[in-house]
Amino acid sequence: MFQVLNEEGEIVNEEFAPDLSDEELQELMSRMVYTRVLDQRSIALNRQGRLGFYAPTAGQEASQIASHFALEKEDFLLPGYRDVPQMIWHGLPLYQAFLFSKGHFHGNQMPEGVNTLSPQIIIGAQYVQAAGVALGKKLRGNKSVAVTYTGDGGTSQGDFYEGMNFAGAYKAPAIFFVQNNLFAISVPVEKQTAAKTLAQKAVAAGIEGYQVDGMDPLAVYAITKYARERAINGEGPTLIETMTYRYGPHTMAGDDPTRYRTDDLDTEWEKRDPLVRFRSYLEKKGLWSEEKEEEVIERAREDIKEAIKKADAQPKQKVTELIEHMFEELPQHLEEQLAEYREKESK
Template sequence: MKHVLEEIENKFEVFQVLNQDGEIVNKENVPDLSDDELKELMTRMVYTRVLDQRSIALNRQGRLGFYAPTAGQEASQIASHFALEKQDFILPGYRDVPQLIWHGLPLYQAFLFSKGHFHGNQMPEGVNALSPQIIIGAQYVQAAGVALGMKLRGKDAVAVTYTGDGGTSQGDFYEGINFAGAYNAPAIFFIQNNYFAISVPVEKQTAAKTLAQKAVAAGIEGYQVDGMDPLAVYAVTEHARKRAINGGGPTLIETLTYRYGPHTMAGDDPTRYRTKDLDSEWEKRDPLVRFRTYLENKNVWSEEQENEVIERAKEDIKEAIKKADAYPKQKVTELIENMYENLPYNLEEQLKEYRERESN
């Protein structure tokens, strides 16, 4: 059995298209993206990095609440989303707000989500997504259900969900991929392996050599991808989506990535469990630097273009946080009314009490 296990594990090689130096190392699998599409992908990645930097600053100023940094994971998040279509349904984790924004969630609502306002969880008409899941791994079960619903309705779309390496230790992770596999549901499950979950190294989460190999037990396809390589992430996602809508079933994709900041801004200190040498090693693999080098060598990107994106992002963020700050504050009565269609008697009593308080 040890021989069988080793044989399976060795088949999960890291898929890469663009190496650390921005050079194509896998010509056969370079995705068919035009220069304009490549520039748009880079634009979104740069914009997302600025959004992360500003969100951290706003959190420290007390203008945002819960926030999970995203710097370092732009290729994993944005390139995977870039391969999706508007009709696809996204079920994000709490670090996956950027995908929601590029899927159509207004920026000010993303800020309201961070502030804990219920309107931040209300997706606008035509935005196929749930609000970010706080319960670790729960989105995997939900994604399996959404995907099955799409299949039964004959939808030309997929359900896509994300979790981190720590999420694979949850029962919901296994239940989700197993259910989707059993029903051949059109789902794409992402594991964004940044190696430390909240603070526990991935090797203490599992004895498995890769997280991608967990697909084998569920009877579905699995891939391990260089999550700092946007072209590789896009290519695998595109492949998984085509398979799913053509009846090929779900796919599990492990992206090897790294978060440069803390797990969240709620007091986590990554220096307690990560070394400076490790941080420096991963900074050399920065997805923005890698992709920038590639595009500049193709003469489709410049410092001037990047600065324009940075300034636009800063202006958009400035306007969005101003709108979020000025938004009507959430009332207790609204919280109660939004919880149930038909209130139980005890909440009826509380609703009446708080209506009287608010009217005064």
């Protein structure tokens, strides 16, 4: 497993430590802290009934935010439903992220220049889409990549293999992430596959695969940057398995992790917390302080307060709007339903 920063916040792999400036290191930490606050507030808003579907992200900040930090604005994201933070840092306004959670169509309308699809709910389907987007980039000669994320459960789906195989065969500029948080909802990874790692599944597709410490932001950043350079240089796609952990439930829709995870396992992974590890590293370099962190926390809280207010003020979604946005050209049965609901709304 590839690692740069150990649990004590010490560099253990100097050769591969990324060349980030002090300002970039601080920015990466700020984004991770901000994302942790966003997760905490989103859980609270969900419990208040002000958000709908929500998949907690605490524990996966290094895997999500440090990987995104190595990307460029022109790169295209194909996220899973736990990957909303990457979309926000890629340019999706926060209030629209909240609207996505509430099931409002405007939450899925990406602003001009924000290169991302909506979060994929179908497990693994984003891998096939990523292969297609990456091939399109190659055909157009774009020097950018398609980046997709799934969890360990996604590797049990056919789309996972089909997407990688297609991208590998055509050397499409794609980066495939598997965020291995050990459980596909409640099913442990050892019951999903006989493979020793998920990274080695890259071998069958003829592409490079790496297992990385997903609680180590420097390692995740370094391997993502390397994979991106390979892709834009025409060397083909890369599969990256990040060994990580979600501290909360799978989603807020009734999952109880205490039924399938032990206190000992939780405690073991809490010691590897990516924020604690990175904070320790930056403090030793004189780049982080309690005051800096409080500033980020306060900014996040204010942004979230304004964003949820804006999301709540959005006009209520109509059934006609839902139908209108389902297809570019509606099939006959939906045309009939649309006419029926338009008549109802006009009364």
